[in-house]
Amino acid sequence: MTTPVLYTCARSRGLRATWAAEEAEALIDLRILPFPPRYLAPEYMELNPLGTVPLLVDGETRLTESCAIAHYLATRDGYTPLAIAPGERDYGEYCDYTYHADATITFPQTVYMRFCLFEKDKGLQEAGEAYAKWFYKRLIKIEERLATREYLCADRFTVADICVGYALILAQSVGLDDGVPESLKAYRARLTARPAYQRALEREEAGRKALSPAPKAP
Numbered sequence: 001m002t003t004p005v006l007y008t009c010a011r012s013r014g015l016r017a018t019w020a021a022e023e024a025e026a027l028i029d030l031r032i033l034p035f036p037p038r039y040l041a042p043e044y045m046e047l048n049p050l051g052t053v054p055l056l057v058d059g060e061t062r063l064t065e066s067c068a069i070a071h072y073l074a075t076r077d078g079y080t081p082l083a084i085a086p087g088e089r090d091y092g093e094y095c096d097y098t099y100h101a102d103a104t105i106t107f108p109q110t111v112y113m114r115f116c117l118f119e120k121d122k123g124l125q126e127a128g129e130a131y132a133k134w135f136y137k138r139l140i141k142i143e144e145r146l147a148t149r150e151y152l153c154a155d156r157f158t159v160a161d162i163c164v165g166y167a168l169i170l171a172q173s174v175g176l177d178d179g180v181p182e183s184l185k186a187y188r189a190r191l192t193a194r195p196a197y198q199r200a201l202e203r204e205e206a207g208r209k210a211l212s213p214a215p216k217a218p
C-alpha cells in the first residue's frame, strides 16, 4: 500500500486532515506549502489546478476536500471509532455534520476573511461583515445539538467533531469569536486539548518553519 501524501498549509483547512491522521494514527507524508501556494508555490498548480489546500494523493486517488480527506484517513484501512459506519446509530447525522462543517459554516467565514482581512482595499468590508453575522447565525444547529451532548454524534469523538471544530478554531484565529456562544467555546476547548490535535499543530508548524529562509549570517 502507498503512503498518502498530504499537501497543505499550516493551520489551513488541511488541519482537519492532519488532525484526523493523528487521531487515527494513519501514516501520511505531510508536505507543508507556503500560503497561498497559487502564488508562492506555482508548481503546485500542476498537482492541483484549483490551487487550493489540502490535497491528498494516495496512489491514483486524489481528494481536494478537507472533510472528505479527514473521513478518508479515518476509514481507509477499515472503519475506526473516529467514523460512524452505515447501520450504526447517528450515521446520517455523522454525514450531515461532516458536510455541514465546510459547506454551511466555513463558507461564510471565508467570504468574511476575503472581504475584511485579505482584500480590504476592494471596499467590500460591509458585505464581509454581513457574512460574519451570517456565520454566527449558522452556529445555531451545532449549538442546539451540543446542548445535551459532549460530541456531535454517537456519544464519542468523531471526524464530524474535527470538521466542525476546525471552523470554531478558525473563528478564533480570524477575529470572528464575538458571536460564538460560550457553550461552543467550551466545546472547542475540549477538542483542542486533545493530544492528537496538539501533535497535528506541531507537525504543521515544524513544516512551516522548515519553509522559512534561514536567517542571513551577519
Ligand SMILES: N[C@@H](CCC(=O)N[C@@H](CS)C(=O)NCC(=O)O)C(=O)O
Binding pocket: 012, 013, 014, 036, 037, 038, 051, 052, 053, 054, 064, 065, 066, 067, 102
Ligand atoms: N472546500 C475546500 C476548500 C479549500 C480551500 O479553499 N482552501 C483554502 C485554504 S483554507 C485555499 O487553498 N485558499 C487559497 C486559494 O484559494 O488560493 C476544503 O474544505 O478543502
